[in-house]
Amino acid sequence: MRTPAALITLLAAALVLGGCQAAFPPAAVTEEGLLIENLYVFVFVIAAVVFVLVEGLIIWSVIRYRRKPTDTTLPAQTHGNLVLEIIWTAIPLVTVVGLFFASSQVLGVVDARKPEDVSVKVEVVGYQWQWKFAYPDAGFEIYGTAQNYPELVVPIDERVEVTLVAQDVNHGFYIPEFLFQRDLVPGKVNHFEFTPNKLGTFAGQCSAFCGLLHHAMGFTVRVVTREEYDAWIAEMTPEPAPSESPVATETDLTAEVKEWAISLSGASTAAGEVTFGLTNGGKIPHEFIVVRSDVGGEGLLDQIDPATSRLDEASLDAIGEQPEFSPGETKVLTLDLEPGRYVVLCNIAGHFGSGMYADLEITAN
Amino acid sequence: MATTAARATGVQGSRLYDYLTTTDHKKIGILYTISSFVFLAIGGLLALGVRTELAQPGLQYMDESVYNQLFTMHASVMIFWVIIPFLAGIGNYIVPLQIGAADMAFPRINALSFWMIPFSGLIAASGFFLGGAADAGWTAYPPLSNITYSPGPGMNLWIMAVILVGTSSILGAVNFLVTIFRMRAPGMTLFRMPIMVWTIIVTSVLVLMGTPVLTSALIMLFVDRNFGGSFFDPTTGGSAILWQNIFWFYSHPAVYIMVLPGMGVISEIIPVFSRKPLFGYKAFVFATAGIGALGFSVWAHHMFTTGSVFLPFFSVMTFLIAVPTGVKMFNWIATMWRGQISFTTPMLFAIGFLSMFLIGGINGVFSASVPVDYAIHATYWIVAHIHYVLFGGSFLAIMAGIYYWFPKMTGKMLDEGLGKLHFAIAMIGLNLTFLPMHTLGLMGMPRRIADYSPTAGWNDLNLAATVGGFLVGISTLPLLWNIYTSLRNGKDAGPDPWEGNTLEWATSSPPPAWNFDRLPAITSERPLFDARHGRSGSDHA
The missing domain is CATH 2.60.40.420 (Cupredoxins -  blue copper proteins)
Structure with missing residues (x-):
């Protein structure tokens, strides 16, 4: 490729990358999410180069080879070129195999199960049309409503294990800033683990269509310090039941x-x-x-x-x-x-x- | 006396009766096209209903129940009653002509295949008047689609209608395969067939392998709902994941069923208007077959987030399917390279296909990467992806085909000015609607929600998408006006208005009932080019 063309390609890619925040996911707030974010950027750069190159070739051919009044004879009737065709089969092949291996590496970390490292366990139950968050170790449950979304509270920099159970139909546990979702499937228990590394409150919502009020299945995840977490757990844990029945x-x-x-x-x-x-x-x-x-x-x-x-x-x-x-x-x-x-x-x-x-x-x- | 004579022939002499009873593949092709346009209007209005509600946060025009019916039926109508029948219609009209046959192999089965389409479409749509159409999404995942959670009649009607469409597709596929393998003109060897015919072969094989599987799943769902079966009900020993596997085993190849014939159309148009042969004909055939074969090994990429998928296999296969698609893209560009391109409306739509399908191909690769899919699955990113494939791909190709073959079907040229207006508005509308959806998806807007929070930051992009949606709707007006005026006052097309390459241009427009009075010699994949320029014009590499 001649230098000016290469420069223009690079410039266009840089423009798309730098100027266009709309093309990127939100900044990740978990260790696993950060890996996915970086992988997204990697895939995006390759995609942008392919897009600019191929769209450029289309536009170039269309402008350069438009039919002119002087075109009275037929153009050269080229039927193919084996070498070229092998090249443009091989380049995409190498590219996608590379993408596959990069993805597999990230997947290994994102989907890893490390029970020995888990310090907080929560159970998430999805039902039409809200969530129950249960903390089995502390013995309490939080129910959400369409008016009052439930909040999952977790300590920063500690590994959290989430167990996902669907009570009626399919649901999807999705937190955009985790860059992650996993389905809740009736008849099956799903899991994932994550390590939050930013304090704050992050919105989540059901991503698998589940009927009438699917859009009202919101929730939030609040990441707090260990001290705040302990205080919250103490506040939420129910008093021991009085001996006489109320x-x-x-x-x-x-x-x-x-x-x-x-x-x-x-x-x-x-x-x-x-x-x-x-x-x-x-x-x-x-x-x-x-x-x-x-x-x-x-x-x-x-x-x-x-x-x-x-x-x-x-x-x-x-x-x-x-x-x-x-x-x-x-x-x-x-x-x-x-x-x-x-x-x-x-x-x-x-x-x-x-x-x-x-x-x-x-x-x- | 003339009026008396007309009365004497009565109903049986009327044009309507002729079309209602015809077994002529060309008339059936036109019937498919008309039916598809009617359902396109319905599916388009349903989409505009969805976009209108989403234009701003809050539920302004409908409740969730109506919204869920609208998006479910929009997808179902567009897939089963618009894109698939449009392509079947174009195939019906063009394939026998392109191989030099007089008709399809089974003309009466051909008519049966067609009439199932409007009939089944009415069954599915009748739900709107019988207490609510299907509202569990076009994917109809159980348990949501079970009788407990979708008790209305809409779901049963939808199942019956889709079974009928499937049966129509299966009959059509058999008919195409027999026609193409048994009825080619002398000299029309397999590797001299137009690429359009090749794509119909591969599509028909996909239909034969995939559709019966979907049909069996639909029957199982029907039994679950109405007769107490428990195939997909986990509370009685069934499996909700089983449905997803069977459904996508058909419905992923269905995307290729909707895209491959579109690629065939484009592969007819680009060489003609570049005045060059298709670059890498055999590579095209192998790439088409390759997409078809790989298409059956990628279905579970729709299920990466279920935790029930062998991820590496489906991920690598999904990545690989980009390769034959990429080969085709480069071959199309190489066909235009050093050609003499004229910008007729069909060529504009073909170029539109190249640039838009490119986006639909590239944003699909993101989903092949499992971790990235965890971030974008079931969000508006996926909505953007499927619309760049089915609208930017299949639908633009269908429009290219309509503009390209309208002169053959009617004997009249369409107006180029109106055609270019249609193209320009459609391209702006398409990108204004679907480009912002990538960002909405990354920001976390899930698909299929009736409402969203005004503070989520999604307001402006949703409004833009709605404006774009209405532009797409408006873009069809010049097309309809064009068809109406051109049928009355259009320029006569003559047998071969575009200097075509393939046999359909060797006969009058429209062709006689028996198609050909006389066929040119067929010694390459471009018999008409050879007849026009002599065999020396095509020096094989």
């Missing part, structure tokens, strides 16, 4: 909430103080809201806001509620209820519309 309270009605129904022990009860004994018999958190409504649960279904898949709580006559509580938990809710028609429901996005409601009649004494 459900000893006498209840007027019991209600089991689960996916996707609420079953009340009775359809009516007398006005006055009403005590509900609540159990979450499902696999994900639910809430329990008592709403006064003359149209009943069926009637309220028409009022679901399609943008949020929930009822607008401002427009409801809510008497009281038990906020979200976890699977297996029991709660007691006591409310002063006047005679009339009521609906009990769970208003987490998608839950009410999926059938989590029951009608309740409060009769006069």
